[in-house]
Amino acid sequence: MADHLLEVRNLSVEFHTAVGVVKAVRDISYHLDRGETLAILGESGSGKSVSSSAIMNLIDMPPGRISGGQILLDGVDLLTMPAQARREVNGRRIAMIFQDPLSHLNPVYTVGWQIREALTAHGTDGAKAQAEALRLMGRVGIPDPERSLDKYPHAFSGGQRQRVMIAMALALRPDLLIADEPTTALDVTVQAEVLALLEELQQETGMAILIITHDLGVVAEVADRVVVMEKGQLVESGTVRDVYRNPQHPYTRKLIAAAPGKGEMHAPLPRVEPVLQVRDARKTYGAFEALKGVSFDLMPGETLAVVGESGSGKSTLARILLRLDEPTSGSALWKGRDLFQMGAAELYKLRRDLQMVFQDPTQSLNPRMTVYQLVSEAWVIHPDILPRAKWRARVAELLVQVGLGPEHMGRYPHQFSGGQRQRIAIARALALEPKLIICDEAVSALDVSVQAQVIALLDNLRKTMGIAFIFIAHDLPVVRDFADHVMVMQNGKVVELGTVREVFDTPREAYTQALLAAGLNPDPDVQAAHRAARLQRA
């Protein structure tokens, strides 16, 4: 018998729901050795998180049920252990960090208390736990660890919170760390730092890491081996390099093909009369300057990508352009009229021309309205666009245009997948025949394969209908394939503005270069070269 640290054998997990039994994980097997990093790659609904929850005993039963298999830690089956012994394994032998550190830290206790608890729950005495918590906070790179121990989670930035989670998870030097999408909610530069920290700590302690991700770049950066999951089944496994270079399963091939950032970049557009001219737009919230003077032109049928990390002011820009927030100063000429100065009546007309698609279609679509009601609501508000008799036909047309069908009209948002919901949101925006659509992180929440489809749809609408897009994103490769101009923002200011080729091929500013360097490439060889270059610089 092989002495793997962790061995998952023929694991099956099902959930008993109102609509029947959902087989979330079907007969999967993988193993992991000390000091090794295994990535589980998959999209939403693939069951990649369920198998790790089973390892951590985090599945609520009922409705969940482990219907078969074994999870062996050093040869001992975790699934048949007595409850008390099983609890002792968590934190001591296996620890876990999660995607969204803010919600995974208890908001009403200090981070010091929470790190200490990881130790005291397994018998360390209070004074020793305090000293160890202090050491850990310093080790994961939290500034001023002594005072930070007494702060609450909300007082930290996203990256710092994930560092706190890591400190907590590694308190007892576990043999295995499970990281479930640990950097998905973080900015690219912060993601690079957190992944580097994990790697350092792995070398220090010799722990194994099981990383769950949807991101080929993350796999290329940290993993030794990878298993690919689709619809609860394990479809492919091997070393990262082999799987990337020589994928066997069609699903793996599709995933690799869908990774953004490989297509032909747009050629520069001929200059014509701009449809929108923004000059020195500013927005302050009290003493905080969210936008410090932003200027740009947008031509009809152009896609302007606005890229920046959290706090860069990119969403504020979208909100003031749509007048969802009042700008503090500046001007934005829309067909010769300053939309920052428009009164209520003029704004009402402007709404027809300017539409928005939000990040999370689950929240931006009213769950109690059918697709027909959602799309046709615009015509209730603007009754002069279309006589009521033609609504059904037009909704059907719009649905076909975004890749859905007329048969979807009577359904509710929850009956669709995330990508389909975003298509509904786009159909709704198109109902008013807008001239400009502002997409605020419109594809960020979608799986890569769906992301590619939605972007292709938007690009097609731009070409066929001449709609201009302001496309706000934090992810550079996503905008590379279809932006005409790219505007890089940092701390409320425009750092760099140029054609997509200028920004990607010859970035002038250090910040743009840093953003591009921090982005992860799905190709493990390219990523290895990046890493070597980074180590040389350091």
Add this chain to the structure above:
Amino acid sequence: MLSFIRKRAVASLISLVGLIVLVFFLSRLTGDPAALFLPVEASAELKQQFRELHGLNDPLMVQFGNYVGDVVTGDFGESLRKARPALDVVLEAFVWTLWLAAITMTLVTAAAILVGSLAAFRAGGFFDRFSSVVSLIGASVPDFWLAIVAIVIFSVNLAWLPTSGTGSIWHWILPISVLFVRPFGIIVQIVRGSMIGALSSAYVKTARAKGVKSGPIIFIHALRNAMLPIITVIGDQAASLLNGAVIVETIFGFPGVGKLMIDSILQRDFNVVLAAILVTALAIFLMNLLIDLAYALLDPRIRH
């Protein structure tokens, strides 16, 4: 933290001032106090004398000024029936009510949090379903009916407990038990709902991944997060007891402020009614301030 308390105190004070003004004008809107207080057959002369004595002939604004001055100095005049300062009469009764409310609410809070939390921990299980039925019944049973049935069973038939009055610890058992039932039923349901939310949150998952035991997960990790809506309802329920549990106090002959208020209204002892309203209002405002403080203590995010 201090500025938070100050802000909440000022906000409470504004409502208290509003109440003082409202009480005065409402008492004048219900009709001529002389006509209400004196017997129907009283002569016009007697009514006039009564008005002179109580300053009812002064212009309304002057009366209001005098009233505010009296309220601020704590002078509510004599009780018209008991020939003692009205405030003394009220405070004496209020102390009884305060004890009754404090003991009842302490028991209710402890029991409801325990039962509601355990029900939420195994939501859908036997204990959850059992406690749902019990708390639903508790929240729905009318207290006058429960009081009478309790007297019939425990005082009349079994003769274990006294029917009414005060004097020994035995006298407290029936009123407290009857008052316990409704707030218990309501608060259990709030605790359960709030705890189900807290127990399914991400930070509870983290705690389980850390190997924390179930006890601390329920009562340390989840409960503190679940407490805000629970405290709000506890405050509501405590306020209705402080107002004087009119029916229960009357049935058990308990000398609290609720019984005093009913008696005084029936006897047209307006000074006592006025003093009773303002004293209970002040108590409820103080309690709301304490609840705001509790919010801030429980949730660091509110402090900032």
